[in-house]
Amino acid sequence: NAGVTQTPKFQVLKTGQSMTLQCAQDMNHEYMSWYRQDPGMGLRLIHYSVGAGITDQGEVPNGYNVSRSTTEDFPLRLLSAAPSQTSVYFCASSSGDRAPNEQFFGPGTRLTVL
Amino acid sequence: KQEVTQIPAALSVPEGENLVLNCSFTDSAIYNLQWFRQDPGKGLTSLLLIQSSQREQTSGRLNASLDKSSGRSTLYIAASQPGDSATYLCAPDNYGQNFVFGPGTRLSVLP
Numbered sequence: 001n002a003g004v005t006q007t008p009k010f011q012v013l014k015t016g017q018s019m020t021l022q023c024a025q026d027m028n029h030e031y032m033s034w035y036r037q038d039p040g041m042g043l044r045l046i047h048y049s050v051g052a053g054i055t056d057q058g059e060v061p062n063g064y065n066v067s068r069s070t071t072e073d074f075p076l077r078l079l080s081a082a083p084s085q086t087s088v089y090f091c092a093s094s095s096g097d098r099a100p101n102e103q104f105f106g107p108g109t110r111l112t113v114l
Numbered sequence: 115k116q117e118v119t120q121i122p123a124a125l126s127v128p129e130g131e132n133l134v135l136n137c138s139f140t141d142s143a144i145y146n147l148q149w150f151r152q153d154p155g156k157g158l159t160s161l162l163l164i165q166s167s168q169r170e171q172t173s174g175r176l177n178a179s180l181d182k183s184s185g186r187s188t189l190y191i192a193a194s195q196p197g198d199s200a201t202y203l204c205a206p207d208n209y210g211q212n213f214v215f216g217p218g219t220r221l222s223v224l225p
Contacts, residue, residue, distance in 0.1 A: 033212065043203070043215040058212065090157060092213075103148055103205070103213055105158040 002026050006091050006106035013081040013113045021076040021109050023091030029104075030096035032074040036060065036087040037108075043090070049074055050096060081113045116141045116208055118216035126222040127194055135189040135219045137204035142182045144206040148213065149178050149189050152201045161202075162189070194223045 007022045025032065033048040035058075045058030049068040063085060065077040074093075078085060088110050094103040117140045127133055137147070146165045150158040162171045162178040164187065170179040177190040187204055201220045205213040 035215075042217045045212055048212055092158075101146060101207055102160060102163045103207075104160065105150075107157045 004091055004093050004104050004106035006089075006109050008109060009107065010110050011112070013078070013111065015081060015083060015113060017081050019078050019081065021078075021089055021091075021111075023074045023076065023106060024072050025074075025091075025093040025104070026072065027093060027095075027104065028071060029093035030071070031094045031101075031103075032068065033058070033092045033103075034064070034066065034074070034076045035090045035092065037090060038087050046076065046089075078111075083113045085111065086113045087111060116206060116214040118204065118206060118214050120202075120204060120216040120219050122219060123217065124220040124222075126224065128224050129194060129196060131194050131223075132190070132192050133194055133221075135191070135202050135204075135221070137187040137189070137216055139185045139187075139204075139206045139214075139216075141206075141208060142185050144182060144208055147178075147180055147187050147204060147206045149176075149187075150203045150205065152203060152218070154200075158203065191221075194221075196223045196225045198223050 047066040
């Protein structure tokens with residue numbers, strides 16, 4: 001099992017550019033989430049999905065878009081990048097309602113917006 | 115809204131000491147609680163998960179306890195080693211709605 005994979009590992013964007021951060025898991029997990037981690041702010045939830053075709057907003061959803069067409073994939077789209085979106089982005093997955101609902105994280109994507 | 119605090123924010127100890135990291139949460143209606151470790155510049159690694167029906171979980175030198183009624187969890191690390199140096203995060207799970215993370219405890223174990 002590869003677990004949770006994320007691409008790219010690093011990315012530099014210019015203000016106004018768009019891009020998609022990829023996330024995939026091979027554990028047949030229902031729940032997938034995107035977090036951003038900033039110094040002094042901890043981990044904050046951006047968007048999450050409880051299953052294919054179902055997504056919802058987290059704590060900081062503005063400027064981001066998600067979709068979940070398959071169980072395995074949960075891409076995060078930056079519509080028009082801003083310097084405030086410079087952060088480390090983590091994707092996570094868990095089994096959802098099936099106990100024990102342990103959450104697994106990808107290695108992260110370091111994004112810099114100039 | 116679930117709020118999570120962790121004490122201390124940072125801790126520096128000599129190698130070999132036993133230590134306790136504390137996690138407090140405001141909403142006791144949790145499904146489980148998970149402890150993670152994060153090394154600088156890396157992702158989160160799951161250490162222990164305690165289900166709401168359990169009081170504690172053990173893995174090697176790590177022992178995590180959970181007291182739902184008081185909104186507290188502790189992570190006990192026995193015989194600390196320099197390799198234990200990392201940031202430790204706790205995250206209660208409110209019935210699969212989503213995990214809420216604490217700010218973490220930054221641990222340094224000095225050789």
